[in-house]
Amino acid sequence: PTSFVVTLSCPDRPGIVHAVAGALLEAACNIADSQQYGSPSTGNFFMRVEATTSSTQAELSSALAPVAEAFGMKWQINPVGQKVRTLILGSKDAHCLNDLLFQQRTGTLPIEVPAIVSNHRDLEGLAEFYGIPFHYIPVTPDTKPQAEAKLLDLIREHGIELTVLARYMQVLSNELCTELNGKAINIHHSFLPSFKGAKPYHQAHARGVKIIGATAHYVTADLDEGPIIEQEVIRVDHARTAEQFVQMGRDVEGRTLAQAVQWHAEHRVLLDGTRTVVFN
Amino acid sequence: PTSFVVTLSCPDRPGIVHAVAGALLEAACNIADSQQYGSPSTGNFFMRVEATTSSTQAELSSALAPVAEAFGMKWQINPVGQKVRTLILGSKDAHCLNDLLFQQRTGTLPIEVPAIVSNHRDLEGLAEFYGIPFHYIPVTPDTKPQAEAKLLDLIREHGIELTVLARYMQVLSNELCTELNGKAINIHHSFLPSFKGAKPYHQAHARGVKIIGATAHYVTADLDEGPIIEQEVIRVDHARTAEQFVQMGRDVEGRTLAQAVQWHAEHRVLLDGTRTVVFN
Amino acid sequence: PTSFVVTLSCPDRPGIVHAVAGALLEAACNIADSQQYGSPSTGNFFMRVEATTSSTQAELSSALAPVAEAFGMKWQINPVGQKVRTLILGSKDAHCLNDLLFQQRTGTLPIEVPAIVSNHRDLEGLAEFYGIPFHYIPVTPDTKPQAEAKLLDLIREHGIELTVLARYMQVLSNELCTELNGKAINIHHSFLPSFKGAKPYHQAHARGVKIIGATAHYVTADLDEGPIIEQEVIRVDHARTAEQFVQMGRDVEGRTLAQAVQWHAEHRVLLDGTRTVVFN
Amino acid sequence: PTSFVVTLSCPDRPGIVHAVAGALLEAACNIADSQQYGSPSTGNFFMRVEATTSSTQAELSSALAPVAEAFGMKWQINPVGQKVRTLILGSKDAHCLNDLLFQQRTGTLPIEVPAIVSNHRDLEGLAEFYGIPFHYIPVTPDTKPQAEAKLLDLIREHGIELTVLARYMQVLSNELCTELNGKAINIHHSFLPSFKGAKPYHQAHARGVKIIGATAHYVTADLDEGPIIEQEVIRVDHARTAEQFVQMGRDVEGRTLAQAVQWHAEHRVLLDGTRTVVFN
Known part of the structure; x- marks a missing residue:
């Protein structure tokens, strides 16, 4: 059976x-x-x-x-348990990629990762350790269309079902967002809708919040407004600097993204307009 | 409809x-x-x-x-929403009773409380404020059978469906536990199974734990071993005394008990042997 | 000693x-x-x-x-332990006032409350139960200056050191905010800076967040922008309605406000520009 | 300066x-x-x-x-920031080691790891990826004294200041515990003192708890009784199996151990009898 x-x-x-x-x-x-x-x-x-x-x-x-x-x-x-073919996009920071690959190897995440893409070379060694082909695709304002074309080629070539932006730090074009609708998950390093945009930990520090967080959401053309899949928080106090927020936040980001990817890959997340239903 | x-x-x-x-x-x-x-x-x-x-x-x-x-x-x-007829047993500490009565009045808890019983008079004023008859039933080793007989009379007279031990501090007899099986909820002031028995906050302090908690469970003859409905915890640090644990714990106890009572009264808790299924 | x-x-x-x-x-x-x-x-x-x-x-x-x-x-x-003379402002919702008064009575909050003010009569019974004079001061756009004058009279008459807005639901004038600078605490029913303004739970529900919260902050003329003293959160899921957010949020609001008042009354909160230092 | x-x-x-x-x-x-x-x-x-x-x-x-x-x-x-010379002991499970090595590389953990020891070969590849010499020291009841002698040799040879048992799954002898007093940290996969001994997640599941956790503590001869440095918990529900507890627990164990190691390596943990003072 x-x-x-x-x-x-x-x-x-x-x-x-x-x-x-x-x-x-x-x-x-x-x-x-x-x-x-x-x-x-x-x-x-x-x-x-x-x-x-x-x-x-x-x-x-x-x-x-x-x-x-x-x-x-x-x-x-x-x-049940059939692995979802997943493309991971990274940039320089390794923490989210590290969590995803480790949990993929231990079997917590029912995904297989035929390719990792990054606009920097920093993550190449980690990809190699896990035996996953690494594609270096730099992005500049001028080359963005070509870079996205390469991304789409990879997605088609490998039969990708899910794209994960593991601190990719690049805004996708509206066209690509539409193409990947409901099939791409991003991690934002704040408790959305607080602190949209750049440097959210520094914004949070300046505002003097006592709790910081991370948000995993589906990618939409409207930046940081996609349907939220999962959020996690940790407590901070006045003595922490913005730089310490960044460091403490890594752990939360990794966990939140991995949890969202797990639920998606277990077919637990359904879209209800701008909200998600998560059967967990 | x-x-x-x-x-x-x-x-x-x-x-x-x-x-x-x-x-x-x-x-x-x-x-x-x-x-x-x-x-x-x-x-x-x-x-x-x-x-x-x-x-x-x-x-x-x-x-x-x-x-x-x-x-x-x-x-x-x-x-849906039909109020569960509930008897509350208290002793001297008011915090759990206060939470239950307040949430009953605001409608968060779908219970009605035709009687409050205590072995001390300290809670009489609070019962009166909420307009609920207060029954003073002192308990000594000698009078325990008679006290429990009075309890059972009240339970029958008022058609009680649920009995809540809101820091009652008295051990019920095996007979009464059996009689109330699955229909009586107790709050234990520790994160069970840690620190069973008396003075759990002092035990927790002596052990140097970094998190304390409370446990709401169905009452069984086997003390502190009943099926767990809900648990909550809070973080503590080395600088807190056992007395501060007691004070900080009040809030957790009140919340945990009220949550368990709510779920029970909404018919969300089912018994699966020594464990509970909670459809929340 | x-x-x-x-x-x-x-x-x-x-x-x-x-x-x-x-x-x-x-x-x-x-x-x-x-x-x-x-x-x-x-x-x-x-x-x-x-x-x-x-x-x-x-x-x-x-x-x-x-x-x-x-x-x-x-x-x-x-x-140490000297009670801070505190004025509490409420409106219709009793949960925050109930928590403050209960914890004041048990001694968790080192405050004494010589007066409670509300623009509605709903909280009169609760004030009476705790033996605290209740002042009904209705507020309309026209009578706001007179209402605030009465507030200031009470503050002076009773030597008030701290004013607590326990879901007061009225915006104070810039003049009064300045007068009470660092001496008035408000509870906002969202995890600020998310969902400023009216109906934050409904905003949160519409955005599909997975965690909601409450924020206790010093009152400033710039609404919902005052220095944050304490924040607390709880997890929600897709099946909860905005109305259930409101109900679940009460408990968090009460706790968050009481915690902030405790720290303030224990002289643990110091202002560092737009942020607070909390020695807890 | x-x-x-x-x-x-x-x-x-x-x-x-x-x-x-x-x-x-x-x-x-x-x-x-x-x-x-x-x-x-x-x-x-x-x-x-x-x-x-x-x-x-x-x-x-x-x-x-x-x-x-x-x-x-x-x-x-x-x-400040001088790296603590740390020996990590592992067995088969990689999650704690993975977290420690990753955070050591990113600089979150101020430790340097001159050697990794395991009684199995499973972790050799991970050690190699991080460029750390891996010592395979199998342990049987008969060879335990020799194995511990090799451990002590490594500790002396490398000037080890801290030994971390990252799910090592071997009980150290009383002599070694005494030798390493206050300089060895273990992670226990339960919320101590609940569920001491073997298979704590299965014990927790059988008891029907609603929250599980992990405990990082100093190693003492009295097993699972050492001074607690840090504890963390996560919520579980009736639908999770004991095997899922094991899987969910990995993340908590890794975080709890890494946090304890960080605080120790930042010289934030002091021993106060059987308890710890943690200046964090």
Whole structure:
């Protein structure tokens, strides 16, 4: 028997759970975990089911298709634990990349990483240690279109399903953001929506906050405004400098990004307008 | 239309969700929220559904009864927001009682409190402010059986569904524990299983821990061993005395107990052997 | 022997600690606790000492005065545990007032409250339960100057040292803010600087944040921009409505405000420009 | 000018701060940070000062020596940022070692690691990536004395000041524990004193706790009873298996251990009997 994750969303109305459960029963599924959510603000219904079955993915798909059509569902079936093909973009700072690669190796993150891209060479050794091809793609205002074209080539060539900006420090073009909509995760080094833009730790220090944080969100053309997947915070006090905020923040950034990537790769994150539903 | 909470548990096997969803559909229910859990260690299945319907509770019950019988379910239906009749036991310290009564008044806690019992008179004024009859029942080793008999009389007389030990500081007899099984919540002023027994903050201080906490659990005959509903912690440092632990702990105790009572009163807590399933 | 708290600030330069410690030794003080901080951004030095001595406050003051003058210090001596005369302003919501009054009664907050002011009558019963005179001072755009005049009369009449806005929901005039500079604490129901202004929980819900919070800060004419004393957060998920944020937030607001008031009343908070130094 | 950390402890009595501050002034020191603590339970006084001066370490030492003698102090002077020579012991699990080495490379941890020891070969590649000699020292009940002798040889040969057990999974002999007293840090994968001994995550799961944690402590002959330096916790729910606890716990263990090592290496941790004073 194999385990599958079914995720779906559709306009909310009575009978969805019954219809889905019926189709799963028909496909000889035993439901291991199931979560639903009806969003009052958008009127959408969301569901994530983990089911174990002797059916193949094709058989399960056939059983669910009529239900999906009847309710106008967006839906997906994925084998549990199947690794999500992931491209990681970095720049100079290694902490987020290090966390992702380590957790990928230990199996905490169900991702495989066929390529790492950076506009600097600093991360090359780390990529090499994990046996992952490193692509140095420098970016200047003039070469940005070509750099993004190379990125898209890599994405297509490697069948990339998820792009992770691990402190990439480059703003993607609107076109690329649109292309990667719902399939690219960024880490912002502040507790959004506080301190958008550059040098958020220095902004936070100047404002005298007592807690700092990090935010993992889907990338959208509207910078720092994408749907939030996960946030984490740590306490600071008056004696910490902005530079210490930067240092302390690394750990939080790494954790927050890795957690968001894990949930995405486990098909736990669904988009509800500008917000996310996270079935964790 | 009315909203109901259905909670159920039974041995896990395929088809439960489909059967329950079918019965709910038959009773014209729209599912607002649904959570399931299959426990690998005990083989039990647990479910909590909030559904809105034009059916009466009796009609809903009739629709679910055959399903419940077929799967050997323990089950309950409760109208959403219906207040749970709650008896609070206190002693001298007011902080837990104060939190419970305040949150009951503001509506955060869906409980009604027809009686407060204490073995000291210190809490009488607080009970009076909230307009709740105060019963002074002193307890000595000799009078304990009579005191517990009075407690049971109050429980029966007022149709009490939940008993809360808000720093009651008295050990209940095995008989009473059995009688109140799954229907009595205690707050222990440590992060269990650390520091069972008396003066846990002083034990914690002597051990030099850096974090202290509180634990809300169902009362069982085996003291401090009941199924845990909720735990909370706060950070402490070397400069705090055991007395300051006591003071800082009050806030955590009050929150932890109130949270556990809220979840219980919203029918979110189900017993899975010595552990709890909390659908929050 | 009596215990005193000495707090002081001055431009940083060598020899301050030695000079202060010398004066304390001269006044037969045993230092129980001492904290210092030199602020790199403002160049100011801050110190808080708790000392036990057989000297009187006047003798201690005489010993310290020459040092204070030599270094150009702003300084204060207060007996440890002496209650700070506090005026609380409320509106309709009781949770912050309830926490403050309860903790004042148990002794956690070293304040005494000679008067409670509100622009609504909802909190009158709570004030009465704690035996504190309640002043109903309604505020309309037209009557605001008179209302603030009455406030100032109360402040003077009762020798008020600290004013606490416990969800007061009224903006103070620039004049009053200036008058109360460093002596008035407000609770804002968001994790500032996120979600300034009205309905922060609804703003937070719309943005889809995963953590909400509260901020206690000194009142300044520049609304929601005052120096932050304390912040606290709690985790939320997609299934919580904005109304549930409001409900969950009450507990955090109460705790955050009470914590800030405690630290202020224990003379642990010093102003360093737009930031606070908190010796906790 | 150079910065030094002075740490000291002695029986508490009046005049210590004044005497120390005087000696520092004599040595032309500017105090950048200073923390004190008088322990009511042991009667000991603790102090940590960071000072900047044009004096040499020898000059500073000469100025402090008479004070240290007069008060019977245990004391140390260390240049700020001077790296502590650290030996790391591992076994098979890489997460703690990975965190320590990464943070050592980025400079967050002021340690240098001349050798890594393990009783398995799994961590050899990671050691190599960071360019650190890896010593494979297998341990069986029979060879334990020889293995510990090799450890001690390495400690002496490399002038090791701190030994870190990064999930080493071997109990050190009483003799070695005594030898390394106050100079060896272990990470226990539970929130001590809960769940001492083997398989703490499985114990925690069986008990149904809602929060799990990790504890970094000094190694003593009395297993899991050493003075606690740091603890961290994370929330879990009923749906997590014991195996998931293990996985989730890795992150907490790594952070907790790295934090404890950082504080130790910054000379922020002082022993007060069975407890620690942490000036952070």
